[in-house]
Amino acid sequence: MMKNCKIVSCGKKTAVMALAVSVGAMLMTGCSTSASASGSTASAGKPVVTVWAGGSDNVRVQFEKQIQQFNASQDQYTAELQFITSGTGAQGLFERVVAAKKAGQTDTDYDVIELGGDEVTKYVDEGGEDFFVPLDKSKIPxxxxxxxESTFRNDLVMPYRGTTVVLAYNSETVENPPETAEELYQWIKEHPGRFAYNTPSSGGAGGSFVTTSIYNFMDESALTSSDPANKEQWGQGFELLKELHPYMYKSSGxxxxxxxxxxxxxxxxxxxVDMIPAWADMAITQMKQGTLPESIKITQIDPSFTGSxxxxxxxxxxxxxDGAYAFLNYMLTPEAQNIALDSMAAIPVIDFGLLDQELTKTIEDLKIEEFRIGSLGNLGTELYEEWDSQIGTLE
Structure with a gap:
């Protein structure tokens, strides 16, 4: 649900009214491009906990349902959502909150933020070691x-759902999908124009395809390292992507x-096309909704694509x-986990035995123990920029 954006929700108790105009304008943009959802209003006199997130619409729907339940389940706090939809051209959450931190802001409405487990090092690298509050786990029973556990910095962030990229394919035309990365690359060459992946900077599914294509040639430990020296080993992977380029999906030749x-x-x-890399949660959700045909199936390859x-x-x-801790604690309840599982096929992070068993059937084919974590920090951004330069410019 949409809500009018007030000054209070972009700086709640901010004491830095004299910030530079450029920073102020940037932060106000966060109001004009984000959505709020809550089960009650701040006028009830309860402290407002603002939760910031971004991404695809299924993430927004999940948070709106969880926040509505959070607000109905207790009477101490009111949670509100600020959501930045990906692909709108709006400034991302990372840029906004880091800019606020660098500008010396305090007492803002950035109470809780959602981020990928692979982004933690990026936030700390740019925002400082004190960017996040070290978690007092006694306040999260x-x-x-x-x-x-979180991919990195288990002391600073708490997982609330899991996700991974899988291979989605049309079972009508692909009877025996590839089982390994090498088989996938061979399939692409044997079926020109029938495979596609999105530009890595526009979405994590294409980003995972690019990352694994390059890092499969490297030591596994490099996948969770932001060491710039690893760039020296990208060459073989980029040669593979150049080799695959002519066999990708084509339009108008x-x-x-x-x-x-x-x-x-x-x-x-x-x-x-007949095959793509896709986020498991997006594919499963759209299969359930019927927006993907019944012939579409998903599978995992070895080595797998990355997730986190x-x-x-x-x-x-x-x-x-205190309100932020209350929200984090709620997000580990079976009720919140069931909402994530039901609304976006998110992989739960708590004991499956505590969850609705009918809902867990939707992800029973995923081999969670084989999930592969990727976390490159700022190096990931450089990798995508290198793809733009080397691959995105090819004809």
Missing amino acids: NIDTLQV KVVYPNKNQGTLDLLANKE PVVLGIPSIGSDQ
Whole structure:
């Protein structure tokens, strides 16, 4: 649900009214491009906990349902959502909150933020070691049910759902999908124009395809390192991507890399391609909704594409740490986990025995123990920029 954006929700108790105009304008943009959702209003006199997230629409729907339940389940706090939809051209959450931190802001409405487990080092590298509040786990009693750890900095962030990229394919035309990365690359060459991946900077599914294509030639430990020296080993992977380039999906006779994760899913749904890398949660959700044909299936290859826990952190510049802890604790309840599983096929992070068993059937084919974590920090951005330069410019 949409809500009018007030000054209070972009700086709640901010004491830095004299900030530079450019920073102020940037932060106000966060209001004009984000959505709020809550089960009650701040006028009830309860402290407001603002939760910031971004991405595809299924993430927004999940948070809106969880926040509505959080607000109905207790009477101490009111949670509100600020959501930045990907692909809108709006400034991203990372840029906004880091800019606020660098500008010296305190007591802002960045109470809780969602981020990929692979982004933690990026936030700390840019925002400082004190960017996040070190988690006091005694204030998150439900953390005892947590079954996974964050990719990095378990002391700073808490996983609340898992996600991974899988291979989605049309079973009508692909009877025996590839089982390994090498088999996938061979399939692409043998079926020109029938495979697509989105530009890596526009979505994580294409980003995972690019990352694994390059890092499969490197030591596995490099996948969780931001060491710039690893760039020296990218050459073999980029040669592979150049080799595969002529066999990618074409439109009007030219290779096209779709925009966003949804771009490739649309091609698959319309049967313009037979196979793509896709986020498991997006593919499963759209299969359930019927927006992907019944012939679409998903599978994992070896070595697998990357994924990671999606985590919540409490920025040190937020204004309500107690409320933030209450929200984090709620997100580990079976009720919150069931909402994530039901609304977006998210992989739960607590004991499956605590969850709705009918809902867990939707992800029973995923081999969670084989999930592969990737976390490159700022190196990931450089990798995508290198793809833009080396691959995105090819004809």
